[in-house]
Amino acid sequence: MEKITALCKRRGFIYPDSEIYGGYQGFWDYAPLGVELKNNIKREWWKSMVYDREDVVGFDAAIIMNPKVWEKSGHLKAFTDPLVECKKCHKRVRADQRFEIEKHEKEHAGKGSWTEPKTFNLMTEVLLGTTEPKEKAYLRGEITQGVFVNFENVVNSSRVKIPFGIAQIGKAFRNEITPGNFTFRSREFEQMELEYFVRPDEKESKDMFEYWKEERMNWYASLGMNKESLRFRDHEESKKAHYARKATDIEYNTPFGWAELEGIHHRGDFDLKNHGLSYKDPQTGEEFTPWVIETSGGVDRAMLFFLIDAYFEDGERVVLKLNPKIAPCKVAVFPLLANKPELIEKARAIYKILNTEYHCVWDDRGNIGKRYFAQDEIGTPWCVTVDFDTLKDDAVTVRDRDTAKQERVGIDKLNGWFSAKLGDR
Numbered sequence: 001m002e003k004i005t006a007l008c009k010r011r012g013f014i015y016p017d018s019e020i021y022g023g024y025q026g027f028w029d030y031a032p033l034g035v036e037l038k039n040n041i042k043r044e045w046w047k048s049m050v051y052d053r054e055d056v057v058g059f060d061a062a063i064i065m066n067p068k069v070w071e072k073s074g075h076l077k078a079f080t081d082p083l084v085e086c087k088k089c090h091k092r093v094r095a096d097q098r099f100e101i102e103k104h105e106k107e108h109a110g111k112g113s114w115t116e117p118k119t120f121n122l123m124t125e126v127l128l129g130t131t132e133p134k135e136k137a138y139l140r141g142e143i144t145q146g147v148f149v150n151f152e153n154v155v156n157s158s159r160v161k162i163p164f165g166i167a168q169i170g171k172a173f174r175n176e177i178t179p180g181n182f183t184f185r186s187r188e189f190e191q192m193e194l195e196y197f198v199r200p201d202e203k204e205s206k207d208m209f210e211y212w213k214e215e216r217m218n219w220y221a222s223l224g225m226n227k228e229s230l231r232f233r234d235h236e237e238s239k240k241a242h243y244a245r246k247a248t249d250i251e252y253n254t255p256f257g258w259a260e261l262e263g264i265h266h267r268g269d270f271d272l273k274n275h276g277l278s279y280k281d282p283q284t285g286e287e288f289t290p291w292v293i294e295t296s297g298g299v300d301r302a303m304l305f306f307l308i309d310a311y312f313e314d315g316e317r318v319v320l321k322l323n324p325k326i327a328p329c330k331v332a333v334f335p336l337l338a339n340k341p342e343l344i345e346k347a348r349a350i351y352k353i354l355n356t357e358y359h360c361v362w363d364d365r366g367n368i369g370k371r372y373f374a375q376d377e378i379g380t381p382w383c384v385t386v387d388f389d390t391l392k393d394d395a396v397t398v399r400d401r402d403t404a405k406q407e408r409v410g411i412d413k414l415n416g417w418f419s420a421k422l423g424d425r
């Protein structure tokens with residue numbers, strides 16, 4: 001984990017938030033390469049969940065909502081974690097996190113003595129308005145409710161018919177007791193969620209639950225995540241969230257153990273019923289409260305796990321074998337020598353053309369070997385070198401990150417060569 005954290009800082013993926021003031025626990029800033037990787041993950045998710053389907057529409061709700069939403073959704077009462085306090089030093093830890101408890105007990109060189117678990121609400125409060133007393137509102141603890149409260153608006157203003165889904169990506173905030181493991185548990189993070197509405201039918205909803213479990217697992221694998229490091233884990237009855245009839249996590253095998261990447265939840269009619277919303281079948285006129293199958297993934301966790309999964313060391317070489325679709329930069333363009341204007345001019349022209357299609361990076365520092373190393377470390381799948389032969393044959397050397405193989409490709413064929421490798425976009 002330390003290697004990933006150091007790489008993220010050194011090469012500009014993720015920095016501690018407000019670092020010059022000592023950072024701020026549970027908050028992170030996404031640096032130039034990190035924001036590209038995160039955006040690519042979100043774009044791939046949106047493509048597979050919205051653009052590639054006819055039964056899903058997109059949405060983007062406000063972060064702050066009328067506080068009544070959280071009262072009705074049950075979050076003000078039940079969105080809690082169990083908290084215990086160390087009787088020796090008063091450190092507070094989540095009672096259900098064995099790893100954190102044991103880590104802390106080691107610090108006291110022996111078994112700790114803890115207070116009885118108390119429930120702790122995770123909602124983050126904000127104060128609004130200019131006159132006292134200010135109005136208390138909340139930063140959303142999950143992005144989900146924005147979709148539910150707009151359910152009837154979406155049905156009435158678009159052509160969706162049950163079964164259909166509403167997809168959303170956005171920030172959520174939780175007053176986590178123990179933020180940690182880098183971005184894994186943060187206080188501000190992003191979620192990518194689908195709420196899929198079906199008829200209130202046991203079999204149909206069960207089938208849909210299984211369908212979405214597979215779809216979501218396949219999505220991670222399709223973007224190169226090692227299947228051996230992924231598994232499903234069903235929630236035990238006692239640990240299920242307050243809204244869930246059935247819940248399964250997709251977990252990833254991290255350096256700190258198996259950890260949740262995404263939750264697939266059967267929310268039944270819990271939310272729509274609480275908000276007093278229903279659906280009228282346009283053909284039959286039948287009115288009912290739909291049931292909901294939810295897929296709820298964390299963008300930051302996905303990014304962290306893609307990074308862990310892609311990290312390889314080969315002697316002194318560090319390679320991020322990220323799937324080209326999510327790699328922050330697709331192609332690096334180099335002139336063989338930085339002091340030959342004719343090479344620079346040619347390389348610049350190629351860079352300009354390729355950069356209109358793919359996010360490219362220009363590098364003319366140091367020697368070619370060093371440039372390859374630098375690109376491998378940030379996961380750039382291909383490097384294009386313009387050399388003296390290019391001036392004669394209008395071809396360049398393309399070097400592959402994973403195999404280190406080099407191939408001569410005509411400049412006029414470059415675009416097609418890369419788009420064939422990248423597949424549909």
Ligand code: ATP
Binds near residue numbers: 298
């Ligand atoms: P955990 O058990 O790890 O606290 P959760 O079961 O409460 O997570 P959900 O409410 O199901 O999580 O949220 C859906 C997804 O949002 C999670 O699978 C995770 O990817 C992401 N997520 C939740 N909490 C955090 C957090 N504090 N930091 C980063 N991502 C988070």
